[in-house]
Amino acid sequence: MNKELLGILLIFGSTVLLAIPLGRYLATIYRGDKSWTDFLAPFERLLFRAGGIDANRGMTWQQHLVALLTINMVWFGWALLVLCTQGSLPLNPDHNPSMSPDQAFNTAISFLVNCNLQHYSGESGATYFSQVFCLMFLQFVTAATGMAACVVVFNALKEGTTEKLGNFYNYFVKSITRVLLPLSLALALVLVFQGTPMNWAAKAPIVTVQGDSVNVSRGPAAALIGIKQMGTNGGGFFGVNSAHPLENPTYLTNALENGAIVLIPIAMALAFGFYLGRPRLGWMVFGVMTAGYLLLQVPTVALEMHGNPAIARLGVDQSLGSMEGKEVRVGAAASALWAIQTTVTSNGSVNAMHDSLTPISGMNTLLGMMTNAFYGGVGVGFLNFFVFIIVAVFISGLMVGRTPEFLGKKIEAREMKIAIIIALLHPLLILTGTAMSAHLYAGNPTEYAGWLANPGYHGFSEMLYEYTSSAANNGSGFEGLGDNTPWWNISTGIVMVLARYLPIIGPVAIAGLLARKKFIPESAGTLRVDTATFGVMVFFVIWIIAALAFFPALALGPLAEHFTLYQ
Amino acid sequence: MKSQLFSAIRLTLALMVLCCVLYPAIVWAVAQAAPGRGEGVQISCNGRVVGFANVGQKFDKPEYFNSRPSAADYHADASSGSNKGPGNPEYLAVVKARLDAFLLQNPGVKAADVPAELITASGSGLDPHLSPAGALVQVARVAAARKLDAARVQALVQQQIEPGTLGPDHINVLKLNLALDALTAN
Numbered sequence: 001m002n003k004e005l006l007g008i009l010l011i012f013g014s015t016v017l018l019a020i021p022l023g024r025y026l027a028t029i030y031r032g033d034k035s036w037t038d039f040l041a042p043f044e045r046l047l048f049r050a051g052g053i054d055a056n057r058g059m060t061w062q063q064h065l066v067a068l069l070t071i072n073m074v075w076f077g078w079a080l081l082v083l084c085t086q087g088s089l090p091l092n093p094d095h096n097p098s099m100s101p102d103q104a105f106n107t108a109i110s111f112l113v114n115c116n117l118q119h120y121s122g123e124s125g126a127t128y129f130s131q132v133f134c135l136m137f138l139q140f141v142t143a144a145t146g147m148a149a150c151v152v153v154f155n156a157l158k159e160g161t162t163e164k165l166g167n168f169y170n171y172f173v174k175s176i177t178r179v180l181l182p183l184s185l186a187l188a189l190v191l192v193f194q195g196t197p198m199n200w201a202a203k204a205p206i207v208t209v210q211g212d213s214v215n216v217s218r219g220p221a222a223a224l225i226g227i228k229q230m231g232t233n234g235g236g237f238f239g240v241n242s243a244h245p246l247e248n249p250t251y252l253t254n255a256l257e258n259g260a261i262v263l264i265p266i267a268m269a270l271a272f273g274f275y276l277g278r279p280r281l282g283w284m285v286f287g288v289m290t291a292g293y294l295l296l297q298v299p300t301v302a303l304e305m306h307g308n309p310a311i312a313r314l315g316v317d318q319s320l321g322s323m324e325g326k327e328v329r330v331g332a333a334a335s336a337l338w339a340i341q342t343t344v345t346s347n348g349s350v351n352a353m354h355d356s357l358t359p360i361s362g363m364n365t366l367l368g369m370m371t372n373a374f375y376g377g378v379g380v381g382f383l384n385f386f387v388f389i390i391v392a393v394f395i396s397g398l399m400v401g402r403t404p405e406f407l408g409k410k411i412e413a414r415e416m417k418i419a420i421i422i423a424l425l426h427p428l429l430i431l432t433g434t435a436m437s438a439h440l441y442a443g444n445p446t447e448y449a450g451w452l453a454n455p456g457y458h459g460f461s462e463m464l465y466e467y468t469s470s471a472a473n474n475g476s477g478f479e480g481l482g483d484n485t486p487w488w489n490i491s492t493g494i495v496m497v498l499a500r501y502l503p504i505i506g507p508v509a510i511a512g513l514l515a516r517k518k519f520i521p522e523s524a525g526t527l528r529v530d531t532a533t534f535g536v537m538v539f540f541v542i543w544i545i546a547a548l549a550f551f552p553a554l555a556l557g558p559l560a561e562h563f564t565l566y567q
Numbered sequence: 568m569k570s571q572l573f574s575a576i577r578l579t580l581a582l583m584v585l586c587c588v589l590y591p592a593i594v595w596a597v598a599q600a601a602p603g604r605g606e607g608v609q610i611s612c613n614g615r616v617v618g619f620a621n622v623g624q625k626f627d628k629p630e631y632f633n634s635r636p637s638a639a640d641y642h643a644d645a646s647s648g649s650n651k652g653p654g655n656p657e658y659l660a661v662v663k664a665r666l667d668a669f670l671l672q673n674p675g676v677k678a679a680d681v682p683a684e685l686i687t688a689s690g691s692g693l694d695p696h697l698s699p700a701g702a703l704v705q706v707a708r709v710a711a712a713r714k715l716d717a718a719r720v721q722a723l724v725q726q727q728i729e730p731g732t733l734g735p736d737h738i739n740v741l742k743l744n745l746a747l748d749a750l751t752a753n
Contacts, residue, residue: 007733047585051578052570071575078579094644123644133587140586141579169578176582181590192598195621198605199595203644208624209617209744210631216619216643218607222598223591240646243690245621246607251734307683308653314666315678316686320698320735324687325648328635328696331735335690352690353648458652480650565654 004333007255008301011337015259016266023270023282029178030151030171030275037178047173055173058164061512064152065505067168068145072112072501075138079108082134092127093202094217099125106489111135113500114142114377116228116235116348116475117466117492119484123217123239128200135235136224140184143231143264144175146379149504150268153386154275156511157407160519165512179264180231187260188226195249198222221247229260232377234348234475242338242351243327254330254351258338261347265375268382273530276407280530285385288535289344292374292542296364297340303358304336309566325353336361343368346377348475355453355462355478359565362461362478363558369472371546372426377473380500383507385538389529390419390510392541396527396534406529408521409514422506426471427549429495433467434460434553436491451488453480457564461557466492471499610741612748618741619643623695626744629672630712632697632705632724634740635684636665639692649688662686673708680704696737699728713751723750 028035048055059067082089087098099107103119110117111134120126126135148171155165192198203215221237225247228235242248242257269289273282304326307318321332330338335352342349343365354365368374373384394411397404404411438460441448452459462478469476470492477483483492520526528534598605608620618624625641626634634641638649651658665686670676682700702724710717727743730736 003731003733004735010733047578047581050581051574053574053578067571067575070571071579074572074575074579121645121647123646132591133583136591137583137587141582169574173578173582176586181586185590185593188594189597192594192601192605195603195608197603197607198591198598199607201606204607204609204616204619206616206618209612209741209748210624210626210628212625212641214624214641214643216607216622217646220591220595222605223594226594227586238646238691240648240691243648244646245623245691245693245695246619249621251731254734310654310659311662311683311687314663314686316666316681316683317679317700318683319700320682320684322653322687323684323689324651324653325690327690327694328684328698328701328735328737329694329731331731334734350690353650355650355652356648358653453650454652454655454658456654458655461652478650479648480652561652561654 004305004331005301008333008337011255011258011334015263018259019263019266020270022263022267024274026179026267026271027274029174030154030271040177044173044177048169051169053169055167055170057167059167060163061152061156061165061508061515064165064168065508068149068504069501072145075141076108076112079112079134079138080104082130083107086127086130089127089129091129091132091200093200096124096127102486102489103484106493109493109496110475111138111235112142113473113496114146114231114233114346114380115470115473115496115500116233117470117477117496118235118475119489121239122237128219131224131237132220136227139224139227139231139233139235140176140180143180143227143233143378144172146377146504147175147179147268148172148379149508150379150382152508153383153511154272156515157276159408161517162515165515180227183260183263184226184230187229187256188222190256191222191225191253194253195246196222196225196253197246218246225257228349229257229347230264232261232265232345232347234342236349240353241349243353245327248330248351251329251334254334257349258334258341261338261341261345261349262375264378265345265381268379269375269385272382278530284530284535285382287532288539289374289385291539292371293340293344296344296368297337300340300361300364301333301336303361304332308358322358325356327351339365340368342476343474344374344376345381346372346473348469350476353479354465354476355480359558359562363554365476366465366468366554366558367547369468369474370426370430370550371542372472373542373546380473380504384503386507387419387422387503388538388542388545390415391423391545392534392538393527393529395541396537402525402527405520405527406514408519409517410520415510415513418506418510422503423545425502426499426546429471429499430464430467430550431553433470433491433495434464437463440487450482453482457557457561461561464553464557467495470495473500610745612745617745620739620741621695623693624741626740629708631744632702632709632740632747635694635697636686636688637692638688641693643693646691646693648690648692673705675707676704695739695741697740699724699736699738702738702743709747715751719750720747723747
């Protein structure tokens with residue numbers, strides 16, 4: 001068997017094997033059961049005392065949302081302040097300038113919502129202070145925010161009737177101290193031993209063997225990369241993210257960074273089952289997610305390893321696959337693995353340039369973000385999936401002529417309205433943004449010539465990708481897009497905000513409403529949700545709502561490009 | 568609400584100490600024991616730093632093994648891929664021109680022997696590696712330019728291959744060229 005294929009199988013397989021115990025562990029710590037990390041409890045108490053917080057107070061779903069949104073507002077103010085003044089703040093040995101207001105707006109939102117869309121390059125557009133105290137800080141806390149919101153929904157689905165759904169700060173802080181921080185630290189420590197920099201000095205000026213003068217950018221990269229990969233953040237230290245040979249120096253770092261992308265999202269899906277004491281439920285969710293993921297992954301690996309047909313026509317040796325935008329140490333197969341895993345989750349880090357993927361691979365990365373629920377972001381991926389479960393339960397209920405109920409709670413008009421609004425919000429944001437941009441471009445191609453790096457269908461895909469990535473809070477890009485302009489900074493900023501908070505508020509509200517309802521014990525007439533049949537049902541609901549809404553747009557972009565290229 | 572806001576600010580500050588001071592401090596401290604002490608692994612030749620082991624640099628002279636095309640022209644403070652789509656006609660013309668130039672500089676080499684990485688730009692623009700085929704196809708030209716025996720140069724390339732356990736085999740172009748300079752000096 002081809003060793004590159006074996007490599008990616010091992011990466012994915014070992015990640016799943018690690019995710020199973022991690023899922024159990026997550027359920028344990030969020031339930032507050034005894035765990036081996038209880039030695040961290042005094043540190044957590046210190047944090048709660050510093051914040052003046054009673055971490056044992058039960059909160060209603062509304063109180064959860066108020067706490068979540070308030071602390072997010074504080075972070076937004078901090079991020080805007082740092083990014084607009086970074087040029088005159090300390091830890092800026094390269095004398096990089098402050099961001100323009102529209103770029104700071106975009107970047108602050110982008111990191112606040114766990115998207116990490118980057119309209120700047122780390123080497124020249126950020127300082128060590130802003131990378132560590134603003135961007136990396138947000139990478140920790142926004143990931144923890146998503147996880148905390150997810151646990152609130154878990155709580156609401158427990159047996160019985162309740163108003164109180166645990167304490168937001170408790171889940172939030174534990175997500176950092178007991179999950180994100182230790183895992184990021186482990187990854188960062190491997191990285192420094194593989195050659196990733198962790199220093200505070202300016203660029204290193206060197207004269208190369210051939211006599212060229214170059215400056216080599218460095219900085220506190222390893223620490224940031226750890227949490228960037230673990231927290232489905234994706235905002236890289238360097239401009240080209242993990243394609244950069246200092247950000248991702250070896251095949252080993254590539255494997256670990258790649259595993260880190262999906263580790264917590266998979267563990268979170270399994271934790272759902274463990275948390276409720278119904279592991280089969282977690283496996284159903286995992287199964288549906290994995291089926292959807294593989295459907296995108298397999299063709300992408302095949303296409304990237306096969307190479308670009310237009311280059312094959314030149315008669316050169318393409319046995320390594322399509323190499324434009326890829327790194328030799330990583331190879332085509334591992335680049336394809338990363339490309340899909342980073343887009344089905346909301347990570348968005350890259351180890352190869354997505355703009356140069358073959359058209360169907362590019363489409364699969366788009367589809368990963370359009371569904372946004374095959375693993376998905378840490379915590380929020382499950383929230384998206386939860387919305388689809390609600391819709392599937394409702395449709396199944398109608399099909400068999402029964403009152404739709406999920407885990408002993410009736411699904412009624414109010415919950416359904418919220419679920420459908422959230423499910424349709426995603427295509428609405430993406431397609432509206434793309435349509436407006438395409439309209440602007442078509443109306444005046446000379447004025448907006450700087451937008452697109454590629455003509456024709458692919459240019460359209462670049463715009464579609466940018467809004468899809470923003471709405472999925474993914475943050476990767478078809479980076480040929482000239483996106484540091486007020487139009488792109490502001491429009492994607494608005495899309496990112498709406499696409500982050502509404503899909504958190506919606507599911508938490510649904511969960512809160514369900515938790516208050518009368519609990520109906522399981523009987524012979526109950527719709528069993530932990531079965532393969534129901535899994536298939538959810539799968540098709542996701543494809544019908546999420547994927548088909550985008551088919552016309554995909555036909556104009558990657559599909560048209562594919563049929564032109566492979567004639 | 569007001570008390571929530573103050574709690575949020577105070578918790579934020581406390582977490583900043585944990586995530587932005589303690590955590591990077593630990594990584595930094597451990598990095599002091601790592602190769603390159605967290606500064607990046609530098610390579611020196613005759614007492615002069617000539618590059619970073621992991622950062623590709625431009626080699627375009629005929630007497631050196633040439634590195635891959637780069638959208639960043641190997642400026643290590645402005646990493647960048649080309650971001651060209653696979654069917655972009657302008658891009659395909661550039662690739663064709665790179666192939667023609669390569670065949671001209673390497674007489675006797677057929678297109679089928681040229682691996683695609685030699686005519687396509689890497690993701691970072693700083694790819695430090697070539698595949699073994701990418702180096703071997705340049706052996707005849709390098710040997711001729713340096714008036715060395717081609718077999719000796721070929722043996723040098725073979726020595727420099729770093730086998731990928733699960734990924735592609737690769738050769739660090741900087742290390743290969745330094746070894747080549749050493750071979751010529753002898």
